[in-house]
Amino acid sequence: MAGQLKDREAYQRLNYLYQAAHCVLSQNPENVELSRFYSFTQKTIARRLVLRQDPSIKRTMCKKCCSLLIPGVTATVRQRRKNRKTRFTVMRCISCGQSKSLLNNPDYSLWADQPEAQLQPQKQTGPGSSGEKQHKKTKPGESVSSQSSASTQQQQSISSSSGNKD
């Protein structure tokens, strides 16, 4: 499958840039500027070639200043509660202050992970985030741990995830 993928080089480039941004930060956690530059390049390439990026990647990038969001290094992660039932994980970018909040819902799966998405490729894939339903049985601890572990796994297997998208 990966052989006849149309924009294989571009996907490899995006993958490399994402890894490079991580690499720079792991070498020197204060060099936010360079990591941001790579993420910014990644974002502009994806925009020019109209390639969709996986939600796991988009969730680790700041929408405003394009820097990589790594909990404790470039972002703060907090648990917030709206009312008794709904809880959110709020990620706040340290350098620009933009925050993004995700609903804690262990039952939620992205549209791309659902079996329907694989069966009908000709159908227009809807935006995954808007389909979030509020479930009653949300326990913040569980959902957060599942979220974060999933994201780290996806970071490691990013080459496969970006390759399998089409």
Place this chain on the structure above:
Amino acid sequence: MEEALVRAPIPPDLRKILGVESKTSSKAEAFTRAFLKNSMQRTSKHDLDSMLSYKAVILGFTRPQKDKSKRSSKRAKGLSAKQKRKMKVFQIKPEHQRYELFLPLHELWRQYIIDLCGLKPTSSPQSVQQKLLKADFHGAIITVVRSKCPSYVGTTGILVQEFKHVFKIITKEDKLKVIPKRNSVFEVEINGFISHIYGSKFEQRASERSAKKFKVKGTIDL
């Protein structure tokens, strides 16, 4: 005693569950330093200074009322050019310009290029060059081979940033050099395969090169 607890390495069974590993002390210290710096409350004194020195401040009784219409839109707007300039979004600070810090990046780049081009002795140079045209060069070690300005010739270093008209490279002497692309020829070496880049033909942003189609033949005047 509590401090010893904090500094203790993660027990092996926990390490497996969490999927994390202890880092070397130097790396751990770098992380701790950055973490503390980020976690500290920013003092507003610095902002105050710059505000007082550049702007006329009107002293009044009333506090400025919060603009309610502005608060309603929570969407990220992106930064304006002015904000970008003020934040220095892409400028590498002088204390981070150290050659050794970028060696892992170069190693990553090598893997990427080898994976991309499938470098074998049998593969034709044309196909490799076709792929290199759209590849990313951040992290490559480049050398200026020819240039209209002789003082650039021979400069070697890891390319850290590529802009529309310049390459920013970091040399072994921990110097950040800005080299214009126009009228220079660069050399990139991967596993014995040497490729030349004509900077005059490369005068685009790093992100634009992916989408652009290159003409097969063009006049090269250098």
